[in-house]
Amino acid sequence: MDASASSDSMTDGEDNHSEASPSPAATTQVSVADESPGVTVVQLSDGETVQVQGVIQAPQTSVIQSPQVQPVQIATVAELEGDESATDTQKRREILSRRPSYRKILNELSFDSPAVPKIDEEKTEEEAPASSTAVSSVLSSVYQTSSGQYIAIAQGKAIQLTSPGVEALQGAQTLTVGSSPTPQAGATILQYATQPGNSPQQFYIQGGQVLFQEPWVLGATVLILPLKLLGEVDRISSQKDVSTVLRSHLQRCFAAAVLDYWKQEMAVTGDETESAATGDIPAYQLRSPNSGLAQSVVMAASPGPMQSPSSQHAEEITRKREVRLMKNREAARECRRKKKEYVKCLENRVAVLENQNKTLIEELKALKDIYCHKAE
DNA sequence: CAACACCAGCGTCAGTTTTG
């Protein structure tokens, strides 16, 4: 993190204002003469005075000074570096090197921008409709196959597969493994409305299997959506919260999925084979009763029945490493997503502040004209 | 059409920060 000063500087303005690099040359002042360079003080219509630093602004020639204006500094320590000493810089760097995660930053930002979804795993759970939560509790484990498929393991010992190539989910295979799926007296029909006012989507739970009708439903509830389709969800639908919920749920579930799998000691139909994709990692094949096509699944080392303690130990190490890598992979993906969201959020902020600034300057100009006319 | 540049996304590692 500290390794790159340039990347740190990128986060300097992270607090609440602009992402633009503070450039003393770009000083634009409105209403206060003795502010530090690069700082703009803008008095809002409700009387509040906001100090903005480094916002990209249109060239301005009019600097109006008003003695009545008492600027309230909203800028943070990180932004007020005009008069700081070397030690202050040092301290600031230390503070910045311990900057919070994108989740925290985004949550702060989303406080101001309702359009920005909060990244809060607990909240997403809470915000999800009851039906969604119900399914989440049913489908507790998700993991990825070597071919990029996502597999959900339900408490009712059901596994669902989708192929990466499937459009929507008509191609999703549903199969039940294990001795006895949860007996259900008929299908349980659950409904989920992605947004208030939207017509609810339906899906069914029967015999430990979950049947979906719409791709959005998957996103809204839990799983099985190949990552490539997530982009489609974002693009096609306006239900952005759907994929957010899915992602956070995937993140939650993914880590422990493999472990859960073995803890459940499910009887997997198919053969144990050495994985061609991963070399030393044992792989299992799940066979769909319908297609007969083998789906190779990357699993962490399985507790084989005929193994010496040393090889078990080695496999344990390998398994732990695999789990760690898988977790980190997911974390990195999530981190990138958050970063993107964060950057997008900042860009929106800049746009809004630019607009606001423009409007205020025009307002000031108009007031100045009126004032000048009266004075004459 | 090949070669190249550019970009976005990914997986991994290593170091930092947060959490319990």
Added chain:
DNA sequence: CAAAACTGACGCTGGTGTTG
């Protein structure tokens, strides 16, 4: 304080546009 989560950096890959 250890474990888990997070994130910057690096290298790699595939897609796309441009150029000769």
